[in-house]
């Protein structure tokens with residue numbers, strides 16, 4: 001699904017030097033590369049504050065801790081996504097309120113958000129799924145009317161531009177109260193281990209986030225809040241500084257792959273290609289098809305025999321996961337998510353794909369569809 005070795009080889013001399021420099025300096029924790037990366041990411045995003053942390057899941061948890069949510073507070077998020085968002089809500093003893101998604105863009109449905117709001121609602125967590133922003137104009141409008149925080153989960157959409165209805169262009173994760181991202185190796189901006197960050201334009205909130213990520217202290221050994229230990233290693237920061245310079249070129253490579261797939265599958269009666277939401281760039285963390293009247297599991301098996309990987313993101317809706325069973329939800333509660341979970345399939349997409357490989361994959365998918 002990804003080619004991290006091929007990507008590394010192209011920047012190997014730069015990366016190797018940066019990693020060795022950290023080793024020679026022994027500044028493993030909070031070294032100059034962490035501050036350097038922070039400043040460079042702030043500049044790239046146009047965000048006032050970037051706070052690096054240990055991973056994307058921590059970023060979400062720290063954001064919710066910094067906003068002082070209390071047990072029982074309700075947080076609205078999408079049913080069709082990776083588990084991390086709902087997991088941290090539940091871990092903090094908040095109440096996850098799941099809602100359905102838009103069948104075309106796969107992102108949280110603003111109408112469903114509005115219908116789920118109660119006096120206990122504190123926040124909305126849109127997930128910019130597969131590389132494309134949720135409908136942030138509608139979400140910010142709802143949040144303003146109901147005085148809610150917006151935590152953008154931008155783990156899959158770092159670098160995507162969003163054009164607000166005011167005409168202003170902002171980066172994914174810098175529109176709401178706080179943005180949370182991940183530098184997991186396979187993410188669009190991936191390090192060589194775990195990493196994450198929060199972004200915000202709010203000075204007070206940034207200060208609190210920094211404090212919580214550092215054991216609740218702003219002065220060493222004086223703990224004003226219960227915090228966590230969540231840091232980005234200097235080695236990872238050094239790698240990310242180099243890869244950040246390539247991020248736009250990586251997005252363009254992914255978009256090239258997506259365009260190739262789009263063309264190959266255009267107008268196919270059984271294949272729905274990803275819909276581009278007009279307000280958002282799509283940085284294609286995943287390229288996800290919906291099959292209509294063909295079995296995506298069989299397609300996956302067929303491709304696997306040819307050593308072509310394909311993945312199902314995500315096979316089970318959150319409301320039907322064992323750990324998150326809740327009397328409020330049953331089968332049929334979120335029909336769009338349930339339908340997507342049964343019919344989506346993601347094809348390989350990364351920065352190192354050649355036309356030759358794309359031709360092979362598309363021809364094999366089309367060959368399968370001819371007989372199914």
Ligand SMILES: *Cc1c(COP(=O)(O)O)cnc(C)c1O
Nearest residue numbers: 055056057082084155156182184
């Ligand atoms: C990857 C991911 C996360 C979690 O990131 P980690 O760094 O693995 O903790 C959260 N949300 C979404 C949507 C993700 O894709």
